[in-house]
Amino acid sequence: MAGYDYYKTPLDSRYSSEEMKKLFSQRSRHSTWRQLWLWLAEAEKELGLESITDEALEQMRSHLTVTDDDFKIAIEEERRRRHDVMGHVHAYGVVAPAAAGIIHAGATSCYVTDNTELILMRDAIDLLLPKLAKVIRAQMITVGKRAAEWIQELVMDLEDIEHVRQELRFRGGQGTTGTQASFLELFNGDEAKVDQLNVLLCEKAGFPSTYTRKVDLRISNAIAGLGATAQRITSDIRHLANLKELEEPFEKDQIGSSAMAYKRNPMRSERICSLGRKLASLPVNFSNTFSAQWLERSLDDSAIRRIDIPEMFLLADAILIGLDNVTNGLVVYPKRIDSRNKQELPFMITEAILMKIVSKGGSRQEAHEKVRVLSHEASHVVKHEESTGGDNDLIERIKKDEYFKDIWDEIDAMLDPKLYTGRSTTIVDRYCGKGGEVEKKLEPYREFISKAETAQLNL
Structure with missing residues (x-):
């Protein structure tokens, strides 16, 4: 039960995936340190550093994954030296003794x-x-x-x-304060080899620099x-x-x-x-x-x-x-959406009503004031008179007002929701549909998408 006695981030215990948690684990992190030390040693040997032997490289390759025993050594050494990197340099040298003297050579x-x-x-x-x-x-x-x-x-x-x-x-090997002076010393002042060292490191790690x-x-x-x-x-x-x-x-x-x-x-x-x-x-x-x-x-x-x-x-x-x-x-729930549309649609068509009045020679400002008053009355019903139904009765009010008599016969046809969606369907189809921008953008991931199942929440 000791695991319940100490704080553990919910991102670990509750939310994130196993592969992401493993990637950022201490074993992953410090094993990557070892991989970097191996790449550095390999590159230095390729560029003529004679102090790095084949035996040293082979021992380093054989112990790239940090074990529990390695962690114990590294932690104890860090306690003594107050330096985590040197703690792991020491631990790596214990399991790769032929490389102990060249691990981290020239690096910061x-x-x-x-x-x-x-x-x-x-x-x-x-x-x-x-x-x-x-x-x-x-x-x-x-x-x-x-x-x-x-x-x-x-x-x-x-x-x-x-x-x-x-x-x-990629940072590569830059040495103390980024001057590369330590590597220049290792290669006896040969700047071309220092440049090539970083080219090799970037190639091994799969990065450009810097x-x-x-x-x-x-x-x-x-x-x-x-x-x-x-x-x-x-x-x-x-x-x-x-x-x-x-x-x-x-x-x-x-x-x-x-x-x-x-x-x-x-x-x-x-x-x-x-x-x-x-x-x-x-x-x-x-x-x-x-x-x-x-x-x-x-x-x-x-x-x-x-x-x-x-x-x-x-x-x-x-x-x-x-x-x-x-x-x-x-x-x-389409029926619920339709119900809400019907409740709000009378308000939504008021602009179209104003345009109809204007087209028949009426005053937009006068019509606007009429619609404003009737809309507020209908809104009051919706908000305050639910005991009597609470339906939006704006259309009924307009149909009873003599001012709007000339367009009474046209109002029902104006209550079709499709009249107010514009080109939304076309816009969505062009962007999200077959051959659209989204499909093209996801092409590099098509294989992953076709095989992946719906993600399940941990808790």
């Missing part, structure tokens, strides 16, 4: 910390993008232009995240945009659920309220909205970290990055899991 701590964060962010984006594409594909396009707008905003998030993924830069803290801010802005979109979509769903026009998935044994047994709260949308609010707030931390770097760098970025980079991706992951689940099971 940022070589492993920053480059690891970049690798993890790249791989996290690669996990997010197909999930986001699936959410876009799952969105309903039959309930109106509003859902198409949700899709459009999610596509914008997809484009922003794709862009930062494409433009992601990185600054601005990269973190660009990524956070793109990912956080998804948080804002999630809030907007789920707020719409919550409002429509309150109007009983739409409902998110609701399981047979699900409880909507501990006190009010009848309730069917949109709990999933509420959760997504909350997670979205948290995600959307993160860029300020990255902005402050970037702007407050002292000259070449200061270490006040360390805690923020350790907390907020994983949290940013775990939040985005949890949001996409939730959106996938909700949008694949939304239920629409």
Whole structure:
């Protein structure tokens, strides 16, 4: 039961996927450190550094995954040295003794910390993008232009995240304060080899270069945009659920309220909205970290990055899991929508009535005043006289007013809701339908979408 005695982030225990949690685990992070040290040693040997032997490289390759025993050694060494990177350098040297003297040669701590964060962010984006594409594909396009707008905003998030993924830069091996002086010393002043070292490192890691803290801010802005979109979509769903026009998935044994047994709260949308609010707030931390770097760098970025980079991706992951689940099971109630349309339609056609009066030679201002008075009377009935029906009787009032006698015969034909949707159907079909912009945008993710099942919420 010891696991219940200490704080554990809900992103781990409740919301995010196993693959995202594993990616940002301590084992993943520190094993990536070892991979970076191996790439550095390989590149240095390829460029003629004779102190690095084949045996050293083989031992390093054989112990890329940090074991529980390795962690114990690293933690104990960090306690002694007050330095986490050197703790893991020591632990790696214990299991790869032939490499103990050359691990981290020429590098500074940022070589492993920053480059690891970049690798993890790249791989996290690669996990997010197909999930986001699936959410876009799952969105309903039959309930109106509003859902198409949700899709459009999610596509914008997809484009922003794709862009930062494409433009992601690697830090490489820059040495202390970024001068590369330590590597210049290793290669006896051969600048061409220092340049080639970074070319090799970037090739091995699969990146272009070069990185600054601005990269973190660009990524956070793109990912956080998804948080804002999630809030907007789920707020719409919550409002429509309150109007009983739409409902998110609701399981047979699900409880909507501990006190009010009848309730069917949109709990999933509420959760997504909350997670979205948290995600959307993160860029300020990255902005402050970037702007407050002292000259070449200061270490006040360390805690923020350790907390907020994983949290940013775990939040985005949890949001996409939730959106996938909700949008694949939304239920629409057309009769309820039709009922509300009938209630509001008399108000909606008043502009058309004014135009009819004008077309027959009447005064728009005079007609406007007549409609204003009658509308307020009808609104009073709707709001205050539910005991007598509470229906919107504006049309009946207009039909009884002699001022509107010339258009009485035309009013009923004006009550067709389709007259007021404009080109919405065409707009939605062109954007979301076959051969439309959305289909083209999702083409790179088609295989993933075709195989993926609807995401299930952890709790």
